[in-house]
Ligand SMILES: [Fe+2]
């Protein structure tokens with residue numbers, strides 16, 4: 001059974017619940033980016049037939065999720081707000097092999113990391129959906145998240161299965177261990193924001209230099 005290396009404290013739910021519309025807007029952008037990322041994998045790996053058909057399915061599902069989230073947001077009187085850089089995914093991609101400037105012979109390594117990073121992002125979303133479904137006081141929103149759990153659970157497993165179809169099991173296991181630890185390290189240090197992939201770390205106060 002796959003496990004994340006850092007468990008989100010339950011208090012995260014109470015903090016994001018202060019602004020459900022902001023959470024939904026951020027979540028909608030996550031779904032949209034998941035669909036775009038699945039399409040980008042197709043563009044970069046056109047000859048990997050299994051990957052192409054699965055990514056086409058994922059892209060379709062993520063766009064459906066986007067539509068569901070955006071619809072709920074509108075029904076609640078909100079609207080999508082402009083997306084802002086996401087420190088979670090940026091650190092994860094930047095600190096894995098995917099973020100390196102790669103020569104052609106390293107493309108292979110990039111794909112392995114890309115698949116495993118995607119699996120981790122899906123697994124973290126799954127953890128957050130579980131927390132929201134269980135602990136939100138807003139029961140309508142809680143049920144909304146409960147309904148999204150099965151798809152997210154399939155997605156996080158599917159990216160790992162694809163990695164295993166493309167690479168030797170031992171290599172996948174080794175990289176998965178590293179990226180799982182990396183993801184936990186990143187999340188545990190992220191400051192709080194009303195976002196699907198935020199953390200709860202205290203914001204470091206930088207003291208201004210006082211001239212003597
Ligand atoms: Fe989704």
Ligand SMILES: [Fe+2]
Nearest residue numbers: 034122152155
């Ligand atoms: Fe997903």
